Amino acid sequence: MLERAFAEVTDRSGDDGNADVLDAACELFSAHGIQRTTMDDVARRAGLSRITVYRRISSKEALVEQVVLREFRRYLDQFFLDIAHAETLEERLVCGFVSSLRSIRSNALIGGLMVAEPQALVPMLETTGRTLAVVSQFVAGQLRQEQAAGHVDPDVDIDMVAEVMVRLTTSFLLTPSDQVDLDDDEQVGDVARRYLVPMLGMKGRP
Numbered sequence: 001m002l003e004r005a006f007a008e009v010t011d012r013s014g015d016d017g018n019a020d021v022l023d024a025a026c027e028l029f030s031a032h033g034i035q036r037t038t039m040d041d042v043a044r045r046a047g048l049s050r051i052t053v054y055r056r057i058s059s060k061e062a063l064v065e066q067v068v069l070r071e072f073r074r075y076l077d078q079f080f081l082d083i084a085h086a087e088t089l090e091e092r093l094v095c096g097f098v099s100s101l102r103s104i105r106s107n108a109l110i111g112g113l114m115v116a117e118p119q120a121l122v123p124m125l126e127t128t129g130r131t132l133a134v135v136s137q138f139v140a141g142q143l144r145q146e147q148a149a150g151h152v153d154p155d156v157d158i159d160m161v162a163e164v165m166v167r168l169t170t171s172f173l174l175t176p177s178d179q180v181d182l183d184d185d186e187q188v189g190d191v192a193r194r195y196l197v198p199m200l201g202m203k204g205r206p
Contacts, residue, residue, distance in 0.1 A: 018056050018066065020046045025067050030112025034064055034120050067109070075103050089151040090197050096142075097192035098185050100169055105182060132170070136163045143200070153201030161199050168196070 024045035028037040039060055043053045057063045082099035086092040104110060113120050140162035146152045172182060180187050 021048070021053055021056060021063070022067055022070055025063050026071070026109055029064075029067060030108050031116065033113065033117030035117060039063070071107060071109050075100075075107070078103050089146050089200065090193070092146075093196055093200070094189045094192045097165075097169065097196060098188045101172060101182060101188055102185065104173060132163070132166060136166045139165055146200075151200075156199070156201050164199065165196055 021042060025037070025042045028041055028045055032041075039053055040050055042063065043050045046053065057066060079096060079099050083092045083095045086095045136159070140158050143152060143158045143162055147154065147156065147158060152158070172180070176182075180191055182188060
């Protein structure tokens with residue numbers, strides 16, 4: 001699923017026509033969890049008939065996928081918006097780390113599921129499995145662009161650095177920290193500046 005989100009980040013063809021259904025589903029998933037939400041519930045919330053909902057989206061599984069994909073696209077949109085003003089790799093890394101933690105922690109769907117159905121988040125946020133690999137590949141792709149531009153030391157193992165960064169981010173999301181106030185962007189940014197930036201061997205680089 002995440003592969004599609006990364007590959008189709010600019011594709012909104014399915015979102016506009018189904019916005020009312022996706023909005024209704026997202027609200028219900030956030031409030032009651034995915035398992036306890038039925039297609040009938042979604043149809044009622046959207047003000048549509050059950051038949052109309054099924055005509056647009058063939059199954060509950062497909063509905064869940066579309067909702068998650070849309071939320072992830074929105075996260076990526078915000079991520080690129082937040083780092084757009086950064087002029088150096090250090091600034092982009094710090095802004096990206098802050099943006100990622102803030103966006104995911106403040107997401108209504110994730111926040112709601114943490115209360116209503118926390119087990120549904122395990123496949124999305126666990127530190128093993130396909131999700132970690134896909135997100136690490138995305139981060140590695142961004143870092144390779146920086147390396148090709150001469151902003152990252154050529155000897156740096158991009159894949160390893162990307163995985164460490166993703167594991168660190170996921171750890172903060174899953175486990176409360178006694179050392180860092182995750183609601184304080186300055187503190188979160190300082191973590192990136194002190195511990196992530198040095199991994200890229202970028203002394204004296206723009």
